[in-house]
Amino acid sequence: MTDRYAVLGNPIGHSKSPLIHGLFAQATGQDIAYTAIEVPLDGFSETVLAFRAGGGRGLNVTLPFKLQAFEIATDPSERARLAGAANCLKFDGERILADNFDGVGLVNDLQRNLGCPLAGKRVLLLGAGGATRGALLPIAAEGPALIAVANRTASKAHALQRDFAAHAQLQSGGYDDLGGQRFDVVINATSAGLTQETLPLEASVFAPGAVAYDMVYGKGLTPFLQQARAAGVSRVADGVGMLIEQAAEAFAWWRGVRPETRAVIQQLTVPLA
Ligand code: ATR
Numbered sequence: 001m002t003d004r005y006a007v008l009g010n011p012i013g014h015s016k017s018p019l020i021h022g023l024f025a026q027a028t029g030q031d032i033a034y035t036a037i038e039v040p041l042d043g044f045s046e047t048v049l050a051f052r053a054g055g056g057r058g059l060n061v062t063l064p065f066k067l068q069a070f071e072i073a074t075d076p077s078e079r080a081r082l083a084g085a086a087n088c089l090k091f092d093g094e095r096i097l098a099d100n101f102d103g104v105g106l107v108n109d110l111q112r113n114l115g116c117p118l119a120g121k122r123v124l125l126l127g128a129g130g131a132t133r134g135a136l137l138p139i140a141a142e143g144p145a146l147i148a149v150a151n152r153t154a155s156k157a158h159a160l161q162r163d164f165a166a167h168a169q170l171q172s173g174g175y176d177d178l179g180g181q182r183f184d185v186v187i188n189a190t191s192a193g194l195t196q197e198t199l200p201l202e203a204s205v206f207a208p209g210a211v212a213y214d215m216v217y218g219k220g221l222t223p224f225l226q227q228a229r230a231a232g233v234s235r236v237a238d239g240v241g242m243l244i245e246q247a248a249e250a251f252a253w254w255r256g257v258r259p260e261t262r263a264v265i266q267q268l269t270v271p272l273a
Contacts (some may be wrong), residue, residue: 009062024259073098083133103138105246118142124183126192130155140168182207193222203231215239
């Protein structure tokens with residue numbers, strides 16, 4: 001029997017998840033159907049429960065429902081708990097298991113696909129919202145020399161440092177507090193690029209040979225990646241690999257089979273410029 005999965009979001013029309021999971025299913029011989037469902041802003045829990053009642057096995061969850069996905073879970077993972085957000089649900093009888101694969105997807109993309117090991121590196125995360133929260137634990141687990149979080153609203157970065165104190169040593173502040181520091185990996189986890197806004201970053205923030213990574217995908221060279229290029233950074237990447245790697249984690253969690261990501265990344269990658 002075909003097992004049913006879906007991605008929930010609003011809007012959802014742009015989602016590449018059905019294509020990605022369809023390719024994974026084909027490659028691994030798994031019999032699944034995966035659709036995209038646009039959920040009314042006030043209808044998240046009803047949609048989840050109706051999908052489960054109809055025999056659905058699991059869900060991906062994207063904006064703006066990742067916090068509600070965490071809240072509806074009966075069994076959230078440690079990293080979902082720390083992020084306060086989930087992007088993946090699995091149904092097991094009455095239990096709703098939740099996890100957050102965004103951070104591990106990012107780390108796998110950086111390390112495996114882009115050849116950028118994080119151990120011993122100086123890592124800068126821009127933004128202090130859900131995207132940064134989801135990324136912190138998996139990054140810390142790789143043993144970087146430093147993780148700094150810079151945010152437009154410095155108090156939010158400080159709050160995040162406090163929340164993660166038991167799990168990761170962070171430096172936190174506003175963009176001005178970065179001073180003359182240089183970083184080997186600079187990750188844009190803000191939503192600024194979606195509105196074509198530029199971040200107040202000094203060119204000196206990029207160490208020689210740095211990698212600049214924008215979690216956004218499918219937007220070409222975002223203002224952040226343009227800033228990095230203008231600062232002389234040659235290794236720039238958008239978040240398409242992160243999207244596909246988090247999908248692979250979800251697929252493995254649901255199906256017990258780990259799909260290969262390389263061919264899917266090749267198929268979905270659009271040259272940045
Ligand atoms: P997400 O879940 O995608 O992380 P979020 O929790 O709303 O979304 O967080 C958005 C992040 O982008 C925040 O860090 C926000 O900064 P503030 O905390 O100061 O609001 C950041 N952000 C959004 N627009 C920005 C802009 N134009 N310049 C700088 N930072 C911006």
